[in-house]
Amino acid sequence: MKQVNRLDDGGRINRQTPLNFTFNDKTYQGFEGDTLASALLANGVDVVGRSFKYSRPRGVITADAQEPNAIFQVGSNDASTIPNPRATQTELYANLVCSSTNGWPNVDFDLMGTVGKVGGSAMPPGFYYKTFMFPQSMWMSYEKMIRKGAGLGCSPLQPDPDSYDKLNHHCDVMVVGAGPAGLSAALAAARAGARVIIADEQNEMGGSLLCSTELIDETAAAVWLVSTLTELAENDNVLLLPRSTAFGYYDQNYIGINERRSDHIGETNSNGTRQRLHKVRAKQVILATGAHERPLVFGNNDVPGCMLASAVTTYINRYAVVPGNRLALMTTNDNAYKAAIAWHDAGKSVVLIADTRPSADGFLVKEAMKRGIKVEFGHGIIDVKGSKRVKSVEVAPLSADGKSVSGQAVSYTCDTVASSGGWSPVLHLSSHTGSKPIWRDDIQGFVPGKTEQAQHICGGIQGVYDLSQVLEDGIKCGLAAAGDAGKNVSSLELLAPTVTKNIETPAMALFHIPHFKPTSRAPKQFVDYQNDVTAAGIELANREGFESIEHVKRYTALGFGTDQGKLGNINGMAITANSLGKTIPETGTTIFRPMYTPVTFGALSGSDVKQLFDPARFTAMHSWHVDNGAEFEDVGQWKRPWYYPKPGETMEQALARECLATRNSVGLLDASTLGKIDIQGKDAREFLNRVYTNPWSQLAVGKCRYGVMCKEDGMVFDDGVTACINDNRFQMTTTTGGAAGVLNWLELWHQTEWPELEVYFSTVTDHWSTMTISGPNSRKVLEKLTDADVSNEAFPYMGWIAAEVAGVKARIFRISFTGELSFEINVQANFGLHCWEAVVAAGQEFDITPYGTETMHILRAEKGFIIVGQDTDGSVTPQDLDMNWVVGKKKAFSYLGKRSWTREDNERTDRKQFVGLKPKDPKVVLPEGAQIVFDKDQPIPMTMVGHVTSSYYSACLGYSFALAVVKGGLERKGQSVFVPLADGTTIEAEICSSVFYDPKGDRQNV
Amino acid sequence: MLHIYCPYCEEFREEDEFHPVGEAHIERPLEPEALTDEQWSQYLFFRKNPRGLHHEMWVHGAGCRKFFNMTRHTVTYKILETYKMGQQPSVVAEESE
């Protein structure tokens, strides 16, 4: 297919490399160097999408990040598809496949068009609030309909085939933007010896120079560009990052940059990283992000063929594409004349320049007139005719202030309308760090305000647009930044290259072109294209009382599209200001937040995906568990055996078998994941006294003690057994999940309140492998593996010994979490598997049975042993748990948590207390987390008096049971409570002691 | 993301390595039992939430594991100083803020 709008020569495209691509199932051809937008314009494609609300046909309007219309679904399959990239920033590659994002069933013929026309009057601004929020329940179905009608892209359904990574950088000067200002600044900073990074979002560095016809040092701007880029590239201190969008500016000069490394080559990249996230911590940041042109707001300004003047210039000069045949230009300033000049010089016809100013005689104005182009001063384009492409424009004289039409309109036949209302500095990044933009009347734009960052700005971002001044501004800025970064710049004298300074006529402050009719009755004048926000809509919002720009935005959806208001915000503010009789700065300011343009999730996650997303921790015996068919459970980062089903066994059957084997003979648990902290120092004992609720002064060497830790509010936050290794050394165990938090807690108190105590902590969780043999035959198993005397007399309950087990040095703790005779064998982790296998072999004659966390939970619950975090939730005191025995009454030091127990609230008798529950039906297992009520007949909302914390079926007891917290529960034993379920039924249960099995504790003590 | 100078390591490190702990300079009462419930709850629960300068405690959790103090502006996020545990800030907020 012929590229009807492509010029035969010129532009920065490579005609030797044609590239085929598919848009909405039709194949076209463009060239290397094209963007998707320039290629479509070259092919004469006018309609690229449909608007959200009215479903109006829309065409390419910009050549940059502001683009609201040409946003596509790019990619050929469910894995590589990308929703909503801007065609103006998407480089063309061979066989690219894309389609319109919104527009259903297609852009040329659509169903919503009819609905939209009806909807036009039915959907005034605020229609989200007025229509959809009431009844609220209907919102979901409305939204579904609208999304189907004009959706905003589809997420990939398959895993991303590409790989991504991240790099961290430190530099002296980070330059954002490689237009003339940024390059000039980078060059100066680099010459001053600074380490410089310069990033630019485009495929080529150069910014406005890439489509400039100006001369630098009396040669083409492109020549200066090449020599500058060469010097920068050859400097080892400079890193050039093209195709790299600085998307966020964060506190203390931290810049996030997304580098697209292969997006321009093809859909996926099998040879390396597709995108790379650069995280730059810079001593000084230079923002040289330039400015975005503002369109003017006029009747039917959204008909395809209406474009920004600078976009027209860019497509002609940079891409050799003239997007039409007959151009009408409307402008408030000199700069936009470049579009008409380029159009004329490309051999096409300029029907008219409507200049809203009473007169102008700047250099560019004269250049246009020299070419015989018709210029009408004091005129504006008040309306556009055409639907899928501009057919003609209505041009009328305007009053001197530009607020009304002052005479008859004349019709001009044309197919393209370029407009320019001036320029808005691209201050998004400075805004990210909380800097409030300030309005400058002289340039009719917001510029970055006061900042806490080490930030410099130069060029268009501060309203410096003249090339000679821009280059000078850049040098000054680069030297200042290098100086602030500690480089000696006093001896450096850099001269800006010479550029002819052209005479310019001042621009007119005009945003909204009037019509004969009042705005509310005039043809639609679009402000925000993507959300179909019109000037009339904004004025209506103002009339309805929305005066703050933040409210106007939310009411009309101005700035809520994927362009985030880049194109329309200032015009919207100007219209609000005008309708309220205020100035723009009085109306408000504009705040931008990261990201500047959307960043893929792939880039943000980098290589932290799949198995690298979060570390997994395995015990030394993991391979044995896998070989023996364990099902695993995640406990924090640990992979713990959950249960060990035999072939054909259900989970329930496996748990019953494991429980019975442990109670009747011997079971084996991998307990290596319990947190272990080695505590040393002469004040270790005193320290334990302060952080645990029970006393530690009398604990002898060779003994262990169970302890509970509370926060200062008196609530339990961890528990575990601590052993006295020697007078100056203890080994603390914590819950598996609490290990890191407990270490932090100990360090906090030691460092901030009791630094005078001589005590040291180190985490030794991974140093030890721990296996617990539990059950009446556990001693017999242990005796086969050690020469040590492990009789009840020599090694009583709550003691520990150092001994050899299976030929390996071990610490054996005689503690029990099952209520059975138990030995916890700890060996150096390297010997864990060896020792485990020896235990299994020795236990074979007793049918030793490995059990997982689920059986452990059941066995401990039968004994009423709590699990912190399951049976407690940060609002439970030891007294609530009926564990007053663990609370030291006579300790000298007022240990952590103690004072809070006598707070009025903690002495209430109706606090939720820890009890057992026995369902009336012994087969019914209460759901964990279920709420408990006293009165099952109470109408909803019922008075909830507690909840089930743990609940199981006990194969050993032969009935189901639960642990729970119930208001005043300790005084209510024997009474019935009810658990109402979602299906309307209730389960009755009796409050009982939390200890269901062996209440005297005889079995662990043999 | 903040760039934090650890007063113990004596160098700037990324915020990733640190955790905020809460308001700084809260001393545990020496005799908790001597306090009324109200006095005790002041220590337990009540914290400043200034719009402006705030003295707060941080810990270099993935570094030297030391707790230290920081004077930070809660609006601009500017860190005015970091200092060791037990030291006093040299920058103090105006009472009016």
Ligand SMILES: [Zn+2]
């Ligand atoms: Zn440190």
